[in-house]
Amino acid sequence: MSRSAAESAHPPVSVLLCDDHDVVRAGLLALLSSAPGIEVIGEAGNGAEAVALAAALRPDVVLMDLRLGSGVDGVEATRRIARADAPGTSPRVLVLTDYDTDADIARAFAAGAAGHLLKAEPPEELFAAIRAAAAGRSSLAAPVAHHVLAQMRSPRPTLTxxxxxxxxxxxxxxxxxxxxxxxxxxxxxxxxxxxxxxxxxxxxxxxxxxxxxxxxxxxx
Missing domain, CATH: 1.10.10.10 (Winged helix-like DNA-binding domain superfamily/Winged helix DNA-binding domain)
Structure with a gap:
């Protein structure tokens, strides 16, 4: 069976976008609309809205920015979404952000994120990460993976x-x-x-x- 036929045999991966910039969400929507097997079913402009829409729409994957202005930030939204149901039944949260500091990475994964990508990654990497998240796998951008390995080899101080x-x-x-x-x-x-x-x-x-x-x- 060809790849396109295999993809058509399964329902598309449903995605909820969360970013506080309208232009960024519009760009992601246009980008993901071109990806076979991926369907955007909702958009949120802040963390609280993302939590509510995740519960209402039940997407396979939530694409989450970390910095969302005032109110519930991306880390807290990730925590609420990832722990809303029994393990394995909540939407998978994939962090997509401009920030790759060790503190951001650690907080995102501690909150239950399934992966951490940078907005500068090629579209194909984003598509692959979304599909991987929906399949229960984790994804890390190469620079993020480097930081994680460096942290494991030489642990940094833990600040609250x-x-x-x-x-x-x-x-x-x-x-x-x-x-x-x-x-x-x-x-x-x-x-x-x-x-x-x-x-x-x-x-x-x-x-x-x-x-x-x-x-x-x-x-x-």
Missing amino acids: DRELTILGRLARGLSIREIARALSTSEVTIKADLARIYDKLGVSGRTAAVSVARDQRLLP
């Missing part, structure tokens, strides 16, 4: 989401007072958080912390 948030604001030049105000907490609490961050990174100050975090791909 809160610590990563504080470190990110530190990297943007915010003072302790500004970080405390942004997170609705006290300066004493932020200083304690920073002490733990410095200890985990093996540094003694903010400049070195930001430098090490960037070297170890903990920050975008």
Whole structure:
């Protein structure tokens, strides 16, 4: 049986798109419409909408961006979708993003993502990853796989989401007072958080912390 005949013998892989940029979703819709055996059945512009549509439409695969502006981000949406039902019955979530930091990769897989691709990947890689996800297999973009292997060989410090948030604001030049105000907490609490961050990174100050975090791909 030819490949085209084999594909026509099975229902298409149903896909739900989630990206907060209309232009990106339109581009993905046009791209996936050209892929044999793949059908886009819905679009979501934010994480909460993706969770609701995944429950209503029951797609085989959810193509999920990580950064979705305010509200439910891609990681939390992935977690809710992947754990909505018994193992093996939830839609498979395939992360498609511009970001490949170790922190993003780790958070996505911890949330239950079936794969992690970069938006710069060739269309054929995306098509193959969607089909693989629907078949229960995982997919990794080559740069992402490299980072995962490097992490396994030389584990990096594990920072909590809160610590990563504080470190990110530190990297943007915010003072302790500004970080405390942004997170609705006290300066004493932020200083304690920073002490733990410095200890985990093996540094003694903010400049070195930001430098090490960037070297170890903990920050975008």
